[in-house]
Amino acid sequence: MKKGVAITGMGIISSIGNSVEENFDSLLNEKLAITRIEHITTVHADIIKVGEIKKTNSELVDDLKLTAENNFSRTAMIGAYAAKQAVKNAGITSINEYRTGLISATSVGGMDMTEKHYYDYFTNPELVKYISCHDGGDVADKIAEELGIKGLVTTISTACSSAANSIMLGARLIKSGKLDRVIVGGTDALAKFTINGFKTLMILSDDYNKPFDNNRKGLNLGEAAAYLVLESDEVVEKQNKKVLARVSGYGNANDAFHQTASSENGDGAYLAMKKAFEVSGLKPSDIDYINVHGTATPNNDLSEGRAILRIYEDEKVPDFSSTKPFTGHTLAAAAAIEAVYSVLAIQNGVVYPNLNFETPMEEFDLKPHTSLKNKNIEHVLSNSFGFGGNCSTLIFSKS
Amino acid sequence: MKKTYINGVGCISAQKTFDTIFLEEAVENNTETVLSVNAPVYKDYIAPAAARRMAKGIKNGIVASALALKDANSENVDAIITGTGLGCIEDSEKFLKNILDNNEEFLTPTSFIQSTHNTVGAQIALNLKCKGYNFTYVNGAVSFESALLDAKMQIENDEVNSVLAGGIDENGDYTISLFKLAGRVKNELEQPFNFLTSTTTGAVHGEGAVFFVLENEKKDTTYAQIVDVEIKNNLEENEIEGEITAFLKTNNLQVSDLDAVILGYNSDAKFDSYYKNTAENIFAQTPQLYYKHLCGEYDTASAFALWTASKIIKTQEVPEILKANSVIRPAYNTILLYNQLSGKNHSFTLLSK
Amino acid sequence: MEALKAELKNKIIATLNLEDIAVEDIADNDPLFGDGLGLDSIDALELIVILDKDYGIKLVDPKEGKTIFQSIETMAAYISANRTK
Numbered sequence: 001m002k003k004g005v006a007i008t009g010m011g012i013i014s015s016i017g018n019s020v021e022e023n024f025d026s027l028l029n030e031k032l033a034i035t036r037i038e039h040i041t042t043v044h045a046d047i048i049k050v051g052e053i054k055k056t057n058s059e060l061v062d063d064l065k066l067t068a069e070n071n072f073s074r075t076a077m078i079g080a081y082a083a084k085q086a087v088k089n090a091g092i093t094s095i096n097e098y099r100t101g102l103i104s105a106t107s108v109g110g111m112d113m114t115e116k117h118y119y120d121y122f123t124n125p126e127l128v129k130y131i132s133c134h135d136g137g138d139v140a141d142k143i144a145e146e147l148g149i150k151g152l153v154t155t156i157s158t159a160c161s162s163a164a165n166s167i168m169l170g171a172r173l174i175k176s177g178k179l180d181r182v183i184v185g186g187t188d189a190l191a192k193f194t195i196n197g198f199k200t201l202m203i204l205s206d207d208y209n210k211p212f213d214n215n216r217k218g219l220n221l222g223e224a225a226a227y228l229v230l231e232s233d234e235v236v237e238k239q240n241k242k243v244l245a246r247v248s249g250y251g252n253a254n255d256a257f258h259q260t261a262s263s264e265n266g267d268g269a270y271l272a273m274k275k276a277f278e279v280s281g282l283k284p285s286d287i288d289y290i291n292v293h294g295t296a297t298p299n300n301d302l303s304e305g306r307a308i309l310r311i312y313e314d315e316k317v318p319d320f321s322s323t324k325p326f327t328g329h330t331l332a333a334a335a336a337i338e339a340v341y342s343v344l345a346i347q348n349g350v351v352y353p354n355l356n357f358e359t360p361m362e363e364f365d366l367k368p369h370t371s372l373k374n375k376n377i378e379h380v381l382s383n384s385f386g387f388g389g390n391c392s393t394l395i396f397s398k399s
Numbered sequence: 400m401k402k403t404y405i406n407g408v409g410c411i412s413a414q415k416t417f418d419t420i421f422l423e424e425a426v427e428n429n430t431e432t433v434l435s436v437n438a439p440v441y442k443d444y445i446a447p448a449a450a451r452r453m454a455k456g457i458k459n460g461i462v463a464s465a466l467a468l469k470d471a472n473s474e475n476v477d478a479i480i481t482g483t484g485l486g487c488i489e490d491s492e493k494f495l496k497n498i499l500d501n502n503e504e505f506l507t508p509t510s511f512i513q514s515t516h517n518t519v520g521a522q523i524a525l526n527l528k529c530k531g532y533n534f535t536y537v538n539g540a541v542s543f544e545s546a547l548l549d550a551k552m553q554i555e556n557d558e559v560n561s562v563l564a565g566g567i568d569e570n571g572d573y574t575i576s577l578f579k580l581a582g583r584v585k586n587e588l589e590q591p592f593n594f595l596t597s598t599t600t601g602a603v604h605g606e607g608a609v610f611f612v613l614e615n616e617k618k619d620t621t622y623a624q625i626v627d628v629e630i631k632n633n634l635e636e637n638e639i640e641g642e643i644t645a646f647l648k649t650n651n652l653q654v655s656d657l658d659a660v661i662l663g664y665n666s667d668a669k670f671d672s673y674y675k676n677t678a679e680n681i682f683a684q685t686p687q688l689y690y691k692h693l694c695g696e697y698d699t700a701s702a703f704a705l706w707t708a709s710k711i712i713k714t715q716e717v718p719e720i721l722k723a724n725s726v727i728r729p730a731y732n733t734i735l736l737y738n739q740l741s742g743k744n745h746s747f748t749l750l751s752k
Numbered sequence: 753m754e755a756l757k758a759e760l761k762n763k764i765i766a767t768l769n770l771e772d773i774a775v776e777d778i779a780d781n782d783p784l785f786g787d788g789l790g791l792d793s794i795d796a797l798e799l800i801v802i803l804d805k806d807y808g809i810k811l812v813d814p815k816e817g818k819t820i821f822q823s824i825e826t827m828a829a830y831i832s833a834n835r836t837k
Contacts (some may be wrong), residue, residue, distance in 0.1 A: 043503045102632075107515070109537075115495055121580055131581045134574075135484065135515060135698075136537030141743065144632050153632035153744075154545040155538040157516035158488075165534055169549065176552050196498050197511035200797060202814045252525045254479075254533040259512050261793060271530055387512065388521025390533055448790060451769035505805040507767075508797045 002281045004246030005171040007238050009090025009229035011185075012328050012340045015051035015222055019085065023337070024344050028372060032326045034208055034220050042179035042192055043198060047206050050190060051222025051328025053078060062082045064146070074223075075108030076142040078279050079187030081142045082225040086183060090229035091241065093279040098180035098235055101152035103170045104227075105162035105186030107332040109133070112191045126274055139187060152179060157332065159386030160293075160324040161252070162186050163226070164335035164394055168250040181236050185336035187229030194331065195221060201260060203297045207354040209329075210356040211294030211322035212301050212368045219295045222328025226336035229345075243399035245343040248379070249282060251275025255389030261299050266307025268391035269293075269383065273311050276381065276393040285313050287318050287395070288377040289351050291338050294322025294384045295329050295366070304383060305366045321354035335384035335392065342380040342396045349376050403445030403551045405622040405750075407471025407612035409463040410706045411436050412694045413605050417466060419726035421710045422718040423457075427692050429591040433575055434605040434695035445526075452509055453522065454487035456569035459608035460519040461526060464481040464563050468527075471620050477559035478532035480550050481520035481567065484698020486625045488571035490514045496573070519608075532559065540740035541630045542566060544697040544748060547613075548564050548628045563612030566699025575604060583741075585666060594666045594692040595723055598703040605695015609702035611709070622709035623734075626650055626749040634672055634745050640681050643737065646747050658731040659686040659711065661704045662723065663738035665696040669741050675739070678723070686731075687723040701746060708734045708750050736748050756828045763802055768795050780825045788823075796821060808836030 012019065015033035016026035026033070034049045039056065042048075055063070059069065060077040064084075072080070083102075087095065110133030117127045132138055140155045152173070156165045163186030170184035188194075198204050198221060205218035234244060253275060262268065277284065280383030285290055293304055323341055330337060341352065354368035380396045410416040413434035415424045428434060436459060441450055444462045453461070460481070468474065485491075490513035497506050497609050511516065517535035524533050532553070536545035543566030550562040578584050584593055585601040592603055613625070627650050648728055649651055662674040678687055688711075694703040711717055711731050732752040739745040761775045764784075768791065785796070794814040794819045803809040803820075809831065811817060820830045 071665070106537075111495075113496070118495060118499060128581055131577045134487075135539055137484070137539035137542070137744070140538060150631065150633050152630045153538065154536055154541060156534060157537040158520075158535050159515050159517055160496055162457065169534075172549075172552060172556075176556060178552065192498055192503070193495060193511075196503055197494065197508070197514075200506045200508035200511055200801075202797060202800070213612055252532045252534065254521070254530050256524045256528050256530050258523070258792075259518070259521065259794065260508075260692065262584065281724065386517070387515050388517045388533070389524065390517060447772045451771060501770070506799055507801045508794055512794065 002248065005174045005276055006233060006243040007228050007245050007247060007343060008231045008236065008241045008243060009086045009341060010244065010340045011085025011089060011283055012136055012226040012337055013053055013082050014224035014330065014337050015053055016236050016326050020340060027326060027341065030353065030355065032355055033236060034328055040190055040192055042195060044195060044379065048195065048204055049208065049220045051220060052190060053223050071133055071317040072142060073113045073133040074189035075106055075112060075187050075371055076108055076139045077204050078189060079104065079139050080143050080146045082185065083147060083183055083227040086227040086229050091341040095148045096150055099151060099280055100149055101173060101179045102140055102144050102149050103154055103156065103166040103182060103184045104143060105156045105166040105332045106136055106139050107159055107188050108163060108193055109139050109159060111135040111193045112189045112251040113194050158390040159388060160331050161384040161386035161390045161392040162332035164378050164384040164392035165252060167247060167339055167394055168226065168252060168392065169304030171247045171250055174230050174232050181229065181231045183227050183229055186333040187225035188223060188331040188333045190221060190223040191222050205296065208356050209296035209325055211296040211354055212305065212326060212361060212366065213357050214359040214361045216296040216298060216301060220328040222330040224327060224330035224333040224337045226333060226340050228339055245346045246397050247394060248397040249276035249280025251279060252392045255391055257389055260387050262303035262385060266303040268389050269304055269307035270310050272391040273307065276395050280395045282379060282395060284307030287379050287381045289345055289380045290320035290321045291317055291342050291380060291382040292320050293383040294324055296324065300385065305361065305364055309364060317366060319351045319373065321352050321368045323352055325355035335382065338382050339394060342382050345380055346377050346396060346398050349374055351375065400557045401557055401615040403554045403613050403625045404617055405611050405625060405709050406614045406618050406620050407467040407473060408622060408706055408709055409416025409470060410609045411439065411459045412607040412703055413437060414693050415668045417462065418455055420722060421714060425720050427720060429593065432587055432603055433570060434603065435570060436606055445482060454490050454513045456487045456567050457513065457519050460565065460567045461523055463608040463711045464523050464565060464610040464722045467563065467610040467612045473561060473612055475527055475529055476561040476563045476612065478553065478562045479520050479524050479529055480534045480546040480562055480564045482536045482546040482548050482699050483516060483748060484537065484539055484542050486516035487518055488515045488569060488574050490626050492571045492573045538744065539698050540738060540744035541746050542629050543702045544628055544746040547625065547748065548630065550613050551625055551628060554613060560615050562613045564609055564613055565608065566702030567608040568606055568697040568699050570604065570606045578604065592666050594664045594689060597666040597668050597671065600667050600669045601706045602696040605697050605700065607694050607703055609706050623712040625749050631745045633743060636676060639673055639677055643677065643681065643747065650749055654681050654685065657685050657733050657735050658728045659688055659734045661688045661690065661708055661734060661736045663691060663701065664689045665691045673742065674740055684726060686726045686728055688721040689723045690721060701736065704736050704738065705748060708736060712750060712752050753828060753832065757824050757830060760824055760827055767802060769797055778824060781823050783823060784821050807831050809834050
């Protein structure tokens with residue numbers, strides 16, 4: 001097994017908590033946070049359920065101590081909120097002391113502001129400052145500024161696998177010696193745009209999402225941001241840093257099957273997991289817990305389940321669960337919050353329950369773990385799949 | 400460590416570049432504030448049944464990538480890495496307007512699906528049945544360079560042998576009107592626009608799709624080697640020279656070793672000073688080239704610059720229309736590209752024969 | 753019924769951008785998906801919106817579309833029986 005890249009800090013804000021500790025507490029105590037939508041006015045308010053961050057925009061402005069003239073989108077605010085936590089958690093005081101980069105991820109960037117002001121820009125000059133928020137890179141730009149990073153800053157947008165890919169790029173940049181330190185993760189605020197987009201695809205559930213259940217009806221959307229600090233072994237050694245866990249494997253592959261749907265046999269997912277095992281030097285049987293993508297859409301869970309069965313062939317599939325019943329599907333942030341949950345699983349030796357599960361799927365014999373379980377966890381595999389057949393797998397290991 | 404070679408190129412731009420040798424048919428337009436692509440006949444490249452749902456940007460991306468593959472005598476690649484500032488913005492506009500105009504009713508999925516930033520890279524993969532690595536970068540003016548950096552790193556690490564890397568952006572009417580409102584587009588009344596001596600703010604905008612086949616070995620079709628790519632989110636004007644000198648030094652070069660420098664002048668006087676300062680100082684004795692008067696400013700316009708640099712190194716010819724000064728060299732073997740947008744997202748790309 | 757069928761053919765061609773297909777090319781019993789007209793699951797979602805917007809029929813489960821959208825014939829029959837506008 002290869003050593004992997006050190007994770008030395010984490011930060012998160014989601015519907016189940018405004019810090020790593022709060023999120024972990026909710027996971028342990030089955031406090032899910034799927035509710036009716038409060039911060040966005042939508043005609044679907046009585047039908048859909050979402051995982052909404054409890055803070056309003058003005059509370060976030062206060063938390064971040066932004067000026068009244070700021071032009072932060074909600075996506076940028078929750079991103080900066082989580083990224084600052086991560087940097088603090090990693091004990092970083094001088095951000096540019098080492099070659100430091102930021103790899104962010106988002107699906108619709110500052111769409112929350114664009115959709116709010118779209119037709120008012122021409123009549124209200126005060127709103128013009130928000131036009132530039134639409135750019136996907138605006139979020140990373142703002143986070144970099146908040147953190148004072150001067151260096152390699154970029155953004156990945158591959159729909160729902162985005163943050164997995166930002167972690168992957170970050171690990172690769174450290175391994176290649178291009179950077180000493182990189183802050184990686186993703187952020188997405190709820191927006192009318194995505195709510196309606198998923199509605200047109202008819203994959204939103206009007207109930208609580210039930211991953212891997214035979215009667216699953218679709219997903220609940222959520223909003224979140226999470227960032228991790230990755231550092232080279234040289235920096236870890238020099239600063240005598242505590243390593244929370246390591247990114248030991250990663251893989252991205254394309255299903256090349258359909259614009260939005262996953263293939264029947266989960267080719268892309270299978271290839272992504274296979275690559276991650278190759279990179280890590282681990283075998284499927286080394287995995288103690290799989291944090292599945294498990295969005296609870298009919299298509300995803302079937303395709304992902306089949307891909308997992310292909311990876312494990314005759315072997316026993318390890319304990320697995322989807323944490324999306326807690327948080328909803330947070331799109332480009334999903335893989336980042338699930339990376340935080342994976343690290344916490346390793347640190348604390350827990351398998352999270354796959355809430356809302358009742359009936360096994362008829363297509364195969366796969367049952368997610370439905371209650372909290374304590375056991376030693378050395379390696380966690382985390383899947384994230386997105387539109388455009390984008391499939392990513394990360395493996396996290398005990399340091 | 401393996402080297403990265405540009406072995407095939409495909410370019411759709413505001414100029415006729417998809418079936419030309421180089422820029423022999425290029426025409427400078429100094430009256431329009433927004434340049435549109437000179438489009439190929441899509442039906443020659445994409446079956447109508449497949450094209451019926453495709454946004455303009457997807458079509459341009461598919462054609463540009465098909466041209467690059469053909470140019471490289473390749474049929475497929477190990478990875479597809481795309482850069483785009485705003486993705487298929489026309490479909491984003493359409494979906495958002497439908498939401499707002501119809502009070503969230505009677506919406507159809509097609510424009511939502513296309514609005515996803517990675518839709519171009521995904522459609523290229525779907526067309527080629529390419530199951531390899533597929534990333535899309537969306538970070539303003541370094542979207543394309545992020546793709547290049549990623550591709551180069553994976554080729555160097557021997558993770559892949561070949562990559563299709565490209566930059567694509569399209570104009571959207573409403574977005575352009577918002578850019579105009581925000582002062583990012585030149586005022587029509589100020590034409591004719593002169594990119595090198597502009598004293599007014601705002602840029603001439605454009606769109607395009609440029610793809611490259613990058614491989615780890617030299618072939619008959621090779622244009623140039625990508626020696627290095629560097630991205631910096633923020634630099635002050637007075638830091639540019641030092642940054643460039645240091646970048647060249649890490650590659651064992653100095654300014655006098657450069658046979659040309661390609662600068663991203665976009666006619667916005669407020670930020671063109673970043674280029675002008677270097678042009679008047681460290682690059683005073685270096686052939687200076689510019690290109691956005693041909694393709695317009697857009698987040699991935701620098702992919703057009705890489706296309707011109709590749710062509711120059713391969714043909715050893717510098718079209719007059721690109722020249723920003725009169726310095727010439729007997730040969731063009733080493734070229735530096737420097738680009739930024741509004742003082743942010745700086746990139747330095749070094750090419751050699 | 754014949755008028756409705758012609759109307760549906762025109763709508764399908766226009767909504768789904770079937771540029772190279774004419775109304776005459778679609779027979780009432782031709783399969784719309786797969787080997788026939790070659791429509792796919794995204795088109796099915798577009799057709800569901802046509803049902804809602806133009807005929808006041810709301811489908812909740814996309815799977816219901818499978819039987820309704822077999823052909824112009826089945827689609828017209830379903831609309832005639834269930835339309836609210």
